[in-house]
Amino acid sequence: MILTAPLAAIGRSTLGLLAAIGRVALFFFQAVSHILRPPWYPREFAVQLIQIGWLSLPVVGLTALFTGGALALQIYAGGSRFNAEAVVPSIVAIGMARELGPVLGGLMVAGRVASAIAAEIATMKVTEQIDALVTLSTNPMKYLTVPRLLAATLTLPVLVAAGDSIGIFGGFLVGTTRLGFNEVGYITNTVDFLEFWDVASGLVKGAVFGFIVALMGCFHGMSSGRGARGVGKATTNAVVSASILILAANYLLTELFFTA
Amino acid sequence: MIDITGLHKSFGSNAVLRGVDLNVETGTSTVIIGGSGTGKSVLLKCILGLVSPDKGQILLDAEDVTRAERDPFLAKFGMLFQGGALFDSMPVWQNVAFRLLRGSLRKPVEEAREIAVAKLARVGLGPEVAGKFPAELSGGMQKRVSLARAIAADPQVIFFDEPTTGLDPIMAGVINDLIREIVVEMGATAMTITHDMSSVRAIADRVAMLHRGKIRWEGPVAEMDAASDPYLRQFITGAAEGPIETLR
Numbered sequence: 179m180i181l182t183a184p185l186a187a188i189g190r191s192t193l194g195l196l197a198a199i200g201r202v203a204l205f206f207f208q209a210v211s212h213i214l215r216p217p218w219y220p221r222e223f224a225v226q227l228i229q230i231g232w233l234s235l236p237v238v239g240l241t242a243l244f245t246g247g248a249l250a251l252q253i254y255a256g257g258s259r260f261n262a263e264a265v266v267p268s269i270v271a272i273g274m275a276r277e278l279g280p281v282l283g284g285l286m287v288a289g290r291v292a293s294a295i296a297a298e299i300a301t302m303k304v305t306e307q308i309d310a311l312v313t314l315s316t317n318p319m320k321y322l323t324v325p326r327l328l329a330a331t332l333t334l335p336v337l338v339a340a341g342d343s344i345g346i347f348g349g350f351l352v353g354t355t356r357l358g359f360n361e362v363g364y365i366t367n368t369v370d371f372l373e374f375w376d377v378a379s380g381l382v383k384g385a386v387f388g389f390i391v392a393l394m395g396c397f398h399g400m401s402s403g404r405g406a407r408g409v410g411k412a413t414t415n416a417v418v419s420a421s422i423l424i425l426a427a428n429y430l431l432t433e434l435f436f437t438a
Numbered sequence: 439m440i441d442i443t444g445l446h447k448s449f450g451s452n453a454v455l456r457g458v459d460l461n462v463e464t465g466t467s468t469v470i471i472g473g474s475g476t477g478k479s480v481l482l483k484c485i486l487g488l489v490s491p492d493k494g495q496i497l498l499d500a501e502d503v504t505r506a507e508r509d510p511f512l513a514k515f516g517m518l519f520q521g522g523a524l525f526d527s528m529p530v531w532q533n534v535a536f537r538l539l540r541g542s543l544r545k546p547v548e549e550a551r552e553i554a555v556a557k558l559a560r561v562g563l564g565p566e567v568a569g570k571f572p573a574e575l576s577g578g579m580q581k582r583v584s585l586a587r588a589i590a591a592d593p594q595v596i597f598f599d600e601p602t603t604g605l606d607p608i609m610a611g612v613i614n615d616l617i618r619e620i621v622v623e624m625g626a627t628a629m630t631i632t633h634d635m636s637s638v639r640a641i642a643d644r645v646a647m648l649h650r651g652k653i654r655w656e657g658p659v660a661e662m663d664a665a666s667d668p669y670l671r672q673f674i675t676g677a678a679e680g681p682i683e684t685l686r
Contacts, residue, residue: 217541224674302525309488310523312589315541 197279205397212319222325230291230326230392231333235340237290238283242341245278246270246348254357254377266357267364268371270349275376276436279342281428284387286336288420292395295326298415300409301397307401323396327389334388335381342380379435386431394420439464440485441597441629445494446651447480454480455491456651462644467621467628468639469659471673472648473682479520479633481648485629486515498595509542516588516626522580524572524587530570531685534558543591558587561616578609582632584611589620590625596621597631602637614640635674638662647673649682 249270258262299322302308311318346368353359395416402412440462447455462468466509470478479582485496487503496503497662500501503563524533534554538545555565557640561582572580588596601617602610614637621628621641630641638645642659655670662674672680 219540305521306519306523307525309483310517310519310525312488313486313515313517315509315511315543316536386683 182284183259183284200330201401202393202397204385206305206393208319209393209396212317212324213327217320219321219325222321223328226325226329226335226434230287230296230329230388231336234287234333234337237286238337238341239344241282242274242279242345243348245282246274246345246350247352249273249278249345250349250352250357255352263357264367266353266359267349267367270353270397271346271368272376274345274349275372277428277432278346278379279381279389280383281336281424282386283334283338283341284391284424284428286386287329287330287337287419288391288394288417288424291330292391292398292416292420293413295392295395296399296402296412297409299396300402300412303400303402303406304409318400323392326392326396330392331385332383332388332390334391335384338380339377340385341375375435379431382435383428386427390427391425394423439499441495441497441500442481442485443495443497445484445496446492447477447484447489448492449672453653454651455484455494458494458633458648458651459655460646460653460656462627462629465625466600466643467618467630467641468646469632470646470648471632471635471638472654473673474633476518476648477651478648480597482517482599482629482631486512486517486597487659494526512661513537513541513591514594515597516591516593516595517597518581518584518599518601520587522584524571524580524583526572528557529569529571530563530575530583531555533572533583534568534590536587537591549666553570553590554586557590558583560620561586562612565592567613576611577604581605581609581613582616585616585620589624589626593626594626595627595629596624596640598632600632602631602632602634602635607636610634610636611640635676 220271252264253266255270256261257265299308302322308318311321350364350368354361398412398416398419403407442458442460445455445458446453457478458481465598470481472478480489484491485498485503487508490504496536498506498511519576524530525536531551531554532539534549534557537543538553539547539549551568555568558565558567563579563582563586567575567579567583572583575583585601598617601613617628617630618641620626628641630637631636639659644657645659645662646656647654647667649669655665655667657665662670665671668681672682678684
């Protein structure tokens with residue numbers, strides 16, 4: 179009995195994990211099928227564009243600004259070991275556009291938005307507002323999940339584009355004020371080395387990360403347990419799962435885009 | 439109007455409904471009483487399709503509710519939830535007019551707002567409440583708003599889930615009287631679940647007692663006090679001693 183206990187625990191955990199993956203997959207297919215079928219709620223969609231997109235801009239912008247500055251300092255320090263200080267503008271731009279812009283933007287939005295979505299929907303569930311929606315002939319998947327999924331998928335690329343620009347500007351500020359770069363030279367170097375796909379791949383990543391953030395927020399909110407503990411657990415799970423999935427998806431997308 | 443036959447529902451190993459049989463006639467007000475956890479709310483949720491029964495049949499006007507088209511089916515119902523279940527992200531008038539602003543019953547915004555203000559007036563709330571948010575209202579006012587929302591689209595059937603929970607006795611009396619007046623005025627069929635015996639006497643035409651997942655007693659409210667069923671008697675009198683097991 180004692181010898182088999184660890185095996186039983188591993189078995190239970192594996193079954194639990196597989197069941198959770200199955201539930202998320204079902205939720206994903208349901209959500210996508212509702213995206214494609216009317217009715218749609220444009221007013222809810224507009225509200226979510228503001229909530230998810232516009233109100234996340236300060237967080238994403240500040241994160242990008244400081245990251246761009248720090249990146250410039252690090253690349254300068256590393257590059258100076260083999261006389262490659264001149265690569266700072268191009269590496270800052272490529273690093274921000276391909277990786278740091280979408281990943282940090284996605285993680286910051288996961289922290290701000292996935293938690294808010296999960297807490298809001300879980301509270302609605304606990305207080306019977308989801309049941310009330312159904313009795314008022316309104317499908318909660320269509321009214322709550324679809325607007326959030328669409329808004330997050332469409333606004334995150336815009337946030338990533340803004341974050342990329344602000345991050346590169348952060349590198350520019352540090353490069354020209356602290357590292358002795360010439361303003362015109364820094365901009366020329368950035369523009370010359372940055373390619374279309376560097377930026378576009380980051381925007382595609384942003385869209386995928388936005389979908390993940392809203393999906394995890396809605397899934398954990400809709401499947402939350404009862405009471406304050408249930409709401410708290412849903413919120414935590416939404417942020418943790420969205421963050422892990424963003425990092426995993428980032429690796430897979432980078433493999434797909436840059437090693438093929 | 440509503441015919442329930444052999445309804446069963448379990449959650450895991452917990453058998454909540456164990457063969458409920460109940461008939462609710464058109465235009466009558468039926469109150470379902472029973473202890474906590476006896477499945478009263480689950481019964482209402484099964485009728486509305488919020489919970490899928492394991493076995494049994496629910497007919498609304500001779501049509502199986504599980505096969506009915508959802509939107510027109512749900513348009514026949516209004517429901518007052520125990521905690522109000524008002525949407526706190528929108529003002530009171532949009533809560534009341536929710537069904538009138540979208541779906542098959544959609545009306546122009548101004549007309550929907552006028553109807554919402556009229557329904558709020560019917561439950562004793564002035565037009566100044568319409569623009570407030572639910573969080574700005576007292577518990578009694580929230581119940582009234584929830585009642586206004588339940589009747590906003592003039593439903594044929596109205597469900598009341600513990601309508602007086604959390605209210606003081608005077609406000610509970612006011613809500614009971616409002617429910618009775620509105621149900622009679624609209625000619626609606628009403629089903630109420632409650633523990634509150636003053637609600638039962640104020641609202642009910644008929645009473646059904648749910649115990650251990652089955653209807654234990656059913657009859658007109660006038661016959662309730664004279665009934666000899668020991669379970670019903672214990673529930674009515676609130677006695678700690680009797681056939682209903684209690685934890686002490």
